[in-house]
Amino acid sequence: MTSIGIHDLAVATTHHVLDLAELAEATGVEPAKYHRGLGQEQMSFPAPDEDIVTMGASAAAPLLAEHGTDGIRSLLFATESGVDQSKAAGVFAHHLLGLPSTVRTVEFKQACYGGAAALQTALGIVARNPEERVLVIASDVARYELDGPAAPTQGAGAVAMLVSADPALLAIEPHSGVHTADIDDFWRPNDTTTPLVDGALSLQTYLDALLGSWGDLQAHGGPGVDEIDRFLYHQPFTKMARKAHAALFRHEDRPVDESALETSFLYNRQLGNSYTASLFVGLAALLDHDDDLAGRRLGLFSYGSGSVGEFLTGIVQSGYRERRRREATESVLAARVPLTVEEYRALHVSYTDDSDERETPRTTAAPFRFAGVRDRIRRYERTAGA
Numbered sequence: 001m002t003s004i005g006i007h008d009l010a011v012a013t014t015h016h017v018l019d020l021a022e023l024a025e026a027t028g029v030e031p032a033k034y035h036r037g038l039g040q041e042q043m044s045f046p047a048p049d050e051d052i053v054t055m056g057a058s059a060a061a062p063l064l065a066e067h068g069t070d071g072i073r074s075l076l077f078a079t080e081s082g083v084d085q086s087k088a089a090g091v092f093a094h095h096l097l098g099l100p101s102t103v104r105t106v107e108f109k110q111a112c113y114g115g116a117a118a119l120q121t122a123l124g125i126v127a128r129n130p131e132e133r134v135l136v137i138a139s140d141v142a143r144y145e146l147d148g149p150a151a152p153t154q155g156a157g158a159v160a161m162l163v164s165a166d167p168a169l170l171a172i173e174p175h176s177g178v179h180t181a182d183i184d185d186f187w188r189p190n191d192t193t194t195p196l197v198d199g200a201l202s203l204q205t206y207l208d209a210l211l212g213s214w215g216d217l218q219a220h221g222g223p224g225v226d227e228i229d230r231f232l233y234h235q236p237f238t239k240m241a242r243k244a245h246a247a248l249f250r251h252e253d254r255p256v257d258e259s260a261l262e263t264s265f266l267y268n269r270q271l272g273n274s275y276t277a278s279l280f281v282g283l284a285a286l287l288d289h290d291d292d293l294a295g296r297r298l299g300l301f302s303y304g305s306g307s308v309g310e311f312l313t314g315i316v317q318s319g320y321r322e323r324r325r326r327e328a329t330e331s332v333l334a335a336r337v338p339l340t341v342e343e344y345r346a347l348h349v350s351y352t353d354d355s356d357e358r359e360t361p362r363t364t365a366a367p368f369r370f371a372g373v374r375d376r377i378r379r380y381e382r383t384a385g386a
């Protein structure tokens with residue numbers, strides 16, 4: 001059978017960034033707790049005219065500019081931080097991106113797992129019709145209660161992936177391991193803009209889902225731990241990936257070697273949690289910075305609180321180095337405008353997802369912006385940078 005997988009992948013993030021050393025200083029916390037304890041340096045933070053739609057469309061625009069829209073008949077948009085209870089965020093993105101009407105568009109939700117679910121669905125669509133290509137967007141703003149214990153694990157980012165037959169980056173293998181358990185480790189009721197979290201429970205359920213998915217992968221004939229060359233994990237904070245790797249290797253009775261994980265942390269350490277996008281931001285960092293991946297097998301673990309896990313594997317394609325977007329990603333990270341802690345707090349407090357009439361101030365330099373709410377409808381527009 002023809003291989004199917006990720007043909008191209010691009011990352012976008014927000015206009016602003018907050019340095020966690022400054023947050024630590026302002027809140028009387030040892031900076032080492034954030035840097036070493038959580039493995040985080042900075043977090044992206046959206047301007048008032050940015051959200052999951054603007055980030056998602058910004059990630060997808062370079063893919064469409066390079067590959068065109070021929071054969072794209074599906075736009076699958078994964079998010080935890082949806083902007084409407086009914087309309088898919090992807091429909092706004094579809095309009096901003098000028099996609100043809102002959103595209104099905106839908107939103108995927110299961111906390112941080114939605115991105116992997118959208119990818120799996122895309123693989124299935126292409127398996128049915130190998131001429132089709134699927135645009136997958138995973139985009140999230142991880143916004144936690146101000147000054148709560150989860151605040152240093154906030155962040156924001158989007159990844160767009162073009163899924164096709166004969167992919168240039170990563171061919172996803174047919175077997176995967178899955179795991180679902182009804183657990184209240186992290187959830188967000190309709191009347192709150194920040195999730196309710198049982199942090200300690202979430203760490204445990206992440207690891208339970210990892211070992212559950214791994215066991216299912218093994219039961220379905222997936223590769224063993226020695227046949228996987230690099231491991232990538234969902235990164236709510238990069239230390240979590242270390243904990244996951246250690247748990248998996250202990251479970252398999254192997255010595256724990258974390259050295260190969262670090263490369264996949266390069267972007268997430270700077271942008272923070274991006275929920276559905278986080279695993280794929282880790283993939284982008286690995287592909288961009290590891291020159292010895294051709295023909296190697298990656299293991300990718302996705303976790304969404306609540307909870308669902310999936311362990312996928314894929315083979316990096318020989319031409320991946322020509323397709324990577326390292327400079328573009330490094331430049332969007334470097335271009336972020338630093339916030340002071342006071343500015344961050346003011347932005348956090350003023351955030352609303354209500355449908356009251358408003359115009360947002362022009363801030364973002366991204367190609368698309370959230371212009372405000374008129375007649376209770378969210379309005380988006382292209383910017384001069386588009």
Ligand code: CAA
Nearest residue numbers: 030032033036037038112149150153199202203206236305
């Ligand atoms: N120097 C170095 N390390 C330090 C330190 C210092 N001065 N002070 C503390 N640390 C270390 C601690 O030892 C700890 O490390 P270990 O876990 O390896 O022991 C680490 O810093 C964190 O400190 P605490 O255990 O005291 O944790 P906390 O109360 O500050 O909260 C948290 C941490 C539970 C992760 C919290 O940030 C949180 O609730 N985050 C959101 C939930 C989350 O991300 N869960 C992850 C799994 S769920 C998931 O993956 C889905 C998702 O995206 C949300």
